[in-house]
Amino acid sequence: MNNKRQNSNSDQKLRHMAEEQLKENHNKMSRPATEIEVKKLVHELQVHQIELEMQNEELRQANETAELALKKYTMLYDFAPMGYFTLDVDGLICDLNFTGAELLGEKRFSLMGSKFELFVSNDSLPVFEHFMNKVFEGKTKESCKVMLGYEKKGLRPVYMEGVVTEDSLECLLSVIDISGFKE
Template sequence: MINDEMDFTNIQKLREKAEKKLNETRKTKNGELNTIDVNKLLHELQVHQIELEMQNEELQQAYKAAEKALKKYTTLFDFSPMGYFSLDSDGSICDLNFTGANMLEERRFSLINSNFKLFIADESKPIFNDFFGKLYVSNVRESCKVWLGYDNKILCQVYMEGIVLENEKNCFLSVVDISKFSNV
C-alpha cells in the first residue's frame, strides 16, 4: 500500500492526488471554495494573459523589424557593385553575391562549392596563394591584385581584400574589378 501511495509514475493517480490536496487546502470550514482565493487566482490569470499578449505584440514588432533589416541587407549584399565571396579554408565558395558571379562569368548558384582558386589566372596563382595563406595565419585584413581567368581565358584584373574573423573557418573577400584602371 505504501508503494501504491508513492508511485509517481502513474500520471492519472498523481493528478488525482494533487487535485484532492488542492481542494483540501482551498476549502473553508463550510466546505466551499474561498471566493477571495478564486478572485485572486482569476485576477492573476487575467494579468498574466495581458502580459503574454503584450509580449506577443513586442515579438511581432521585433520580427517585422528583423524581416525588414534582413531584406535591406540581403539587397545590399546581392546588388552591391563589389563582388563578395565567402570561402572555406580550402578555397571553396560558400556564398557570393551577383556581382561576384558576374566577374566569374557564371551563374551564382552554380558557383557554390566550386573552388575559387580555379578562377585565378595561372600567372596570378602564386600571388593569390600567398595572400590566401596569410589570411588564415594573420587574422588581419590582407589585400592583393590578381587576374581572374580560367582555361587560358583572362576575365579581369581585380583588387581584393580579405579577412578571416577570429574563430571562423571562412574568409570573406571583397573584390573590385580594376581592369579599366590598369595599364595592360
C-alpha cells in the first residue's frame, strides 16, 4: 500500500514537471504551428507513446524475472540443509539462514550482530580463531572442525568452510552438523 502511494506521488511529480516543461516550450514558440507541423507532431507523439509502451512491457518482464530469481535464491539460501553465515572482520554475524540459526539454537534475527565465537566451545575457540585468521589473511577457502553450543544447549561437532569476500570485509561461512557421522 505504501509503495503504491509513493509511486502515485512520483507519477504526479513527474507529470507536474512535464507540464511545466511543456509550458516553457509553448512560450518559446513564436508562431502558431501549421496543420502539417501539427500532424507531424501528433505522429511523433504516437510513435513515442508506442515506444514507451514497449519499454514499459520490457521493464515489467525484467522485473518479473528479477522477482522470480530473488524468490529462487532466497529459498535456496534460507532453507539450505547447512548453516550459512556472513561474518564481519570482528566475527559479528551479519546474516544467516534458518539452518544456521537452528544450529545455534536461537531465532534468526536475534542472532544478528552477535559474536559467532560466543557459540564456539571454549575447547574449540583456539581452532576457530586460527581458522578465522587464515580466512582473512590468506583469502582462500579454509576449513576446520569445532564444537558449537553454549550454556544449556548441547555441544555438537560441526565442519566449517569459510572464504573471504572480494572486498575482504566479510567471511562467508558454511557450517554442517557432523554429529551423525562416524569418525
